[in-house]
Amino acid sequence: MSRMGEHYSTRRPTSRRRPAEVSIEVRGLHLRLRTDAGVFSRGGLDRGSELLLEALEVGPCEDILDLGCGYGVLGIAAAKLSEGGHVVLTDVNERAAALARANLRTNAVANAEVRVGDLYEPVRGLAFDHIICNPPLRAGRAVVDPIVADAAAHLREGGRLWLVARTRQGADALRSRMARAFGDAEIVRRGSGYKVLRSTRGARPS
Numbered sequence: 001m002s003r004m005g006e007h008y009s010t011r012r013p014t015s016r017r018r019p020a021e022v023s024i025e026v027r028g029l030h031l032r033l034r035t036d037a038g039v040f041s042r043g044g045l046d047r048g049s050e051l052l053l054e055a056l057e058v059g060p061c062e063d064i065l066d067l068g069c070g071y072g073v074l075g076i077a078a079a080k081l082s083e084g085g086h087v088v089l090t091d092v093n094e095r096a097a098a099l100a101r102a103n104l105r106t107n108a109v110a111n112a113e114v115r116v117g118d119l120y121e122p123v124r125g126l127a128f129d130h131i132i133c134n135p136p137l138r139a140g141r142a143v144v145d146p147i148v149a150d151a152a153a154h155l156r157e158g159g160r161l162w163l164v165a166r167t168r169q170g171a172d173a174l175r176s177r178m179a180r181a182f183g184d185a186e187i188v189r190r191g192s193g194y195k196v197l198r199s200t201r202g203a204r205p206s
């Protein structure tokens with residue numbers, strides 16, 4: 001929340017701008033990222049996002065969706081980790097999307113694009129090898145449930161949904177919903193009170 005009480009998931013933040021730049025080291029990458037008031041984790045890399053990046057396994061030439069990209073840290077790192085791949089970063093928050101676009105340029109990422117819109121609407125008809133998301137849990141189940149329920153329709157066979165959540169904010173319930181949608185959901189990393197969860201399209205139920 002900003003000091004005005006505005007949530008970062010809002011479409012057009014009205015909070016007074018407070019531009020900042022953060023330096024992030026993750027997976028051997030050094031990223032310089034612009035942030036601002038009215039976007040998630042303005043002060044630096046969120047611990048959950050960091051854990052998700054530590055766990056993420058992407059190969060070359062893969063198509064990746066960063067759903068709810070904020071200022072773009074997950075998608076930018078994924079684009080650098082998948083040589084020859086392509087990343088679509090999306091967010092409903094126009095200020096976040098503008099920052100993500102600027103951050104692609106600053107970090108010399110040419111294999112990615114930013115689209116603005118609600119949930120999967122900006123990628124209608126597209127299928128990916130990976131969907132990565134630090135979900136906006138505070139936006140409630142009306143937003144988070146479709147991220148899980150509609151993921152398989154946007155994944156190729158064998159494609160993976162990667163989510164991260166705090167245990168005390170419902171990571172286990174989220175895992176159950178992933179398991180219902182995909183037949184299985186693994187905990188692939190845990191730490192600092194977070195769990196990184198992964199489901200695979202076409203995986204056999206355990």
Ligand SMILES: C[S@@+](CC[C@H](N)C(=O)[O-])C[C@H]1O[C@@H](n2cnc3c(N)ncnc32)[C@H](O)[C@@H]1O
Pocket residue numbers: 008009010040041046049067068069070071072073074090091092093096117118119133134135136137139143
């Ligand atoms: C927890 S933040 C994660 C941001 C970024 N991926 C990171 O790791 O720093 C969740 C993001 O989801 C976005 N969001 C919320 N509701 C959304 C929706 N309906 N469609 C798309 N993005 C949404 C928020 O604006 C926010 O940027």
